[in-house]
Amino acid sequence: MNSERTTKVADLQKDMKDVHNKEACITSDFGVKQTNTDDWLKVANDDKTGPMLLEDPFAREKIHRFDHERIPERVVHARGSAAFGKFTLHESAADVTNAGVLTDTSRETPVFLRFSTVLGSRGSADTVRDVRGFAVKFYTQEGNWDIVGNNIPVFFIQDAMKFPDVIHAGKPEPHNEVPQAQSAHNNFWDFQFMHPEATHMYFWAMSDRAIPRSYRMMQGFGVNTYTLTNEKGERHFVKFIFTPDLGVHSFVWDEALKIAGQDPDFHRKDLWEAIENGTFPTWKFGIQVIPESKENDFEFDILDATKVWPEDLIPIRYIGKLELNRNPDEFFTQTEQVAFCTSHVIPGVGFSDDPLLQGRNFSYFDTQLSRLGINWQELPINKPVCPVLNHNRDGAMRHTITKGTVNYWPNRFQAVPPATPQEGGYADYPEKIVGMKARMRSKKFREHFNQAQLFYNSLSPPEKTHLTAALGFELDHCNDPIVYTRLCDRLTEIDLSLAQSVAEMVGGEVPQQAKRQNHGKKAKGLSQTDFTPANPTIATRRVAVIIADGYDPVAYNGIKAALKAGGAFLFTIGPRRNKILAKGESKSGQGVVPDHHLEGMRSTLFDSVFVPGGEQSIKTLCKNGRAVHWVREAFGHLKAIGATGEAVAFVKDACALPGITFSENSDVVSSYGVVTASQVEPRSFKEAIQMAKGAEDFV
Numbered sequence: 001m002n003s004e005r006t007t008k009v010a011d012l013q014k015d016m017k018d019v020h021n022k023e024a025c026i027t028s029d030f031g032v033k034q035t036n037t038d039d040w041l042k043v044a045n046d047d048k049t050g051p052m053l054l055e056d057p058f059a060r061e062k063i064h065r066f067d068h069e070r071i072p073e074r075v076v077h078a079r080g081s082a083a084f085g086k087f088t089l090h091e092s093a094a095d096v097t098n099a100g101v102l103t104d105t106s107r108e109t110p111v112f113l114r115f116s117t118v119l120g121s122r123g124s125a126d127t128v129r130d131v132r133g134f135a136v137k138f139y140t141q142e143g144n145w146d147i148v149g150n151n152i153p154v155f156f157i158q159d160a161m162k163f164p165d166v167i168h169a170g171k172p173e174p175h176n177e178v179p180q181a182q183s184a185h186n187n188f189w190d191f192q193f194m195h196p197e198a199t200h201m202y203f204w205a206m207s208d209r210a211i212p213r214s215y216r217m218m219q220g221f222g223v224n225t226y227t228l229t230n231e232k233g234e235r236h237f238v239k240f241i242f243t244p245d246l247g248v249h250s251f252v253w254d255e256a257l258k259i260a261g262q263d264p265d266f267h268r269k270d271l272w273e274a275i276e277n278g279t280f281p282t283w284k285f286g287i288q289v290i291p292e293s294k295e296n297d298f299e300f301d302i303l304d305a306t307k308v309w310p311e312d313l314i315p316i317r318y319i320g321k322l323e324l325n326r327n328p329d330e331f332f333t334q335t336e337q338v339a340f341c342t343s344h345v346i347p348g349v350g351f352s353d354d355p356l357l358q359g360r361n362f363s364y365f366d367t368q369l370s371r372l373g374i375n376w377q378e379l380p381i382n383k384p385v386c387p388v389l390n391h392n393r394d395g396a397m398r399h400t401i402t403k404g405t406v407n408y409w410p411n412r413f414q415a416v417p418p419a420t421p422q423e424g425g426y427a428d429y430p431e432k433i434v435g436m437k438a439r440m441r442s443k444k445f446r447e448h449f450n451q452a453q454l455f456y457n458s459l460s461p462p463e464k465t466h467l468t469a470a471l472g473f474e475l476d477h478c479n480d481p482i483v484y485t486r487l488c489d490r491l492t493e494i495d496l497s498l499a500q501s502v503a504e505m506v507g508g509e510v511p512q513q514a515k516r517q518n519h520g521k522k523a524k525g526l527s528q529t530d531f532t533p534a535n536p537t538i539a540t541r542r543v544a545v546i547i548a549d550g551y552d553p554v555a556y557n558g559i560k561a562a563l564k565a566g567g568a569f570l571f572t573i574g575p576r577r578n579k580i581l582a583k584g585e586s587k588s589g590q591g592v593v594p595d596h597h598l599e600g601m602r603s604t605l606f607d608s609v610f611v612p613g614g615e616q617s618i619k620t621l622c623k624n625g626r627a628v629h630w631v632r633e634a635f636g637h638l639k640a641i642g643a644t645g646e647a648v649a650f651v652k653d654a655c656a657l658p659g660i661t662f663s664e665n666s667d668v669v670s671s672y673g674v675v676t677a678s679q680v681e682p683r684s685f686k687e688a689i690q691m692a693k694g695a696e697d698f699v
């Protein structure tokens with residue numbers, strides 16, 4: 001277990017118990033040592049096992065505790081995984097805020113970050129098509145600050161009042177509880193059509209963003225508009241953004257679908273392994289800031305959560321760094337019991353009138369009651385690292401023992417008055433509000449298609465292809481014609497050819513006319529291709545190296561050394577998981593014991609495949625249908641494939657598809673992400689992995 005310590009990690013030690021204690025004896029919950037933990041007290045002898053006795057306090061306690069182990073899962077974002085880390089600042093934002101965490105560059109603020117899917121239940125798969133949660137708890141010196149964000153910068157709805165509807169429509173349908181963790185069903189798409197405001201968001205949800213390769217390779221967005229207030233009392237509107245240093249990468253859909261069955265914990269394990277290996281995921285932390293005076297200067301309302309603030313108009317100012325460096329000690333007490341609340345802000349940070357945010361500020365507090373009970377803020381993972389003093393008392397499962405004779409404020413013992421803002425007290429911004437009480441949204445909230453179009457226009461051609469196919473997949477799973485025909489018609493508001501392609505796939509009438517002209521505008525920061533890191537790396541990429549008896553040890557050892565030097569994770573795959581012998585090696589030789597065998601894993605679980613030569617080895621692999629499938633499938637999923645010597649022909653044959661021709665007259669290929677050479681030549685293979693894509697121009 002990695003042991004990066006922050007003040008929060010140290011704070012948690014107080015509540016920890018180590019079960020790996022060799023000296024400790026097993027006891028009841030109340031400390032009585034037990035003599036037998038396997039047999040319920042009963043009337044029995046060697047000839048007969050008679051009835052059990054209700055009297056047995058140890059057995060009853062054990063079963064009783066077990067019966068009540070479960071708490072309700074989160075109503076949304078039920079499936080998640082988390083890690084500890086730290087936040088540091090390299091540029092002070094003192095011009096816009098007086099929050100210590102955003103102004104003091106000498107601080108290291110402990111954080112706990114929980115990633116999640118939205119729709120699936122706790123036991124659902126990681127790689128489904130869905131929005132991902134990105135919830136960060138900053139344990140600051142001035143109290144806990146939560147940014148409860150997603151990996152997509154906009155949301156389906158504008159007003160919190162609609163939240164139960166959008167979630168009911170997305171969750172399994174009420175009559176048969178089908179489908180699990182999927183948006184591909186009638187109710188979801190019925191809702192999307194009925195709510196034009198959701199259009200921008202479902203374009204994002206149908207894009208590659210909704211099938212991330214890793215939690216470590218996605219952006220995080222606060223989504224809602226918050227405010228920052230500086231020392232002078234000036235207020236700015238702000239959006240929070242986290243951008244991963246590894247770049248933004250995704251699966252292709254077929255891969256995501258297969259992994260959901262092959263390894264439902266793929267993302268959970270990926271995060272855990274990266275941290276255990278010391279390859280800590282990092283994000284740049286940025287703010288987009290609009291002074292109060294410019295609130296109305298944009299064609300969209302800056303308080304509307306269905307809109308992005310295009311970077312070209314409001315640049316991102318990257319001022320800090322977030323690093324995850326420690327896995328949780330226990331899933332339940334940390335990842336499950338952590339409770340995030342958008343209303344948890346600190347001095348210098350405040351809310352805006354964003355109607356989604358205002359509703360969220362009620363909801364998160366409220367939901368913790370049914371999940372965790374009224375004393376949820378006392379749970380170790382939720383406690384701040386700064387002192388807490390107030391007279392909130394009692395309630396079920398109260399843990400703190402408060403000493404003293406008074407439980408009200410002010411009182412005859414406590415002389416310290418509440419803090420002034422200068423002393424670090426939270427200052428409410430004195431905003432002047434004038435208006436009518438009304439159930440309505442302002443005019444700019446009524447435009448829904450401009451930014452959906454902006455997003456679609458900004459995608460690269462492969463991203464557009466993926467989005468079209470995603471809509472095709474989803475609507476194919478809707479069996480009510482009114483759902484898919486109306487939706488295809490709606491798509492003509494954004495792009496006619498997209499609407500036509502989808503309609504042709506899913507059935508119904510193919511629309512002939514755009515309902516609205518495409519404005520043709522694009523913006524940066526919307527396509528994933530905008531996030532290719534300045535220094536691409538193969539670090540943490542999973543590379544499968546396939547060998548059989550008689551493999552070429554020079555090529556094998558060469559690629560192994562090169563991948564290790566680049567920080568990639570290498571997995572040797574053989575026809576069996578017992579020793580595989582190299583060319584010329586005798587049975588008593590050392591050989592290589594593969595990490596997995598060809599049937600035990602699939603190519604989907606790796607970023608890249610490498611096959612070293614060796615006449616005998618390749619003869620064996622050529623005859624092994626699974627080995628051929630490994631390479632062919634990796635090619636279909638656009639992955640970098642490397643081969644040397646005899647393996648070149650094997651890889652070419654395995655990837656042979658109609659329309660694909662590799663250069664005929666040589667044993668060196670470098671196209672469609674396939675890199676082969678007769679000699680070990682890891683450099684170009686590494687480049688192919690760094691690009692994190694293979695035959696992109698083909699599929």
Ligand code: HDE
Pocket residue numbers: 074075076077080114115116132133134135148149150155159160161163221222223224305338339340356357359360363364365367368
């Ligand atoms: Fe949430 N959301 N949400 N949400 N949300 C919850 O709170 C809610 C919204 C997000 O890892 C719940 O503790 C309302 C936007 C994340 O523990 C609940 C509205 C965004 C998580 C809730 C929204 C999010 C939640 C369920 C509309 C992106 C998981 C359990 C007004 C910015 C946090 C819980 C974790 C969880 C309500 C919309 C992100 C019910 C009413 C927009 C990452 O309170």
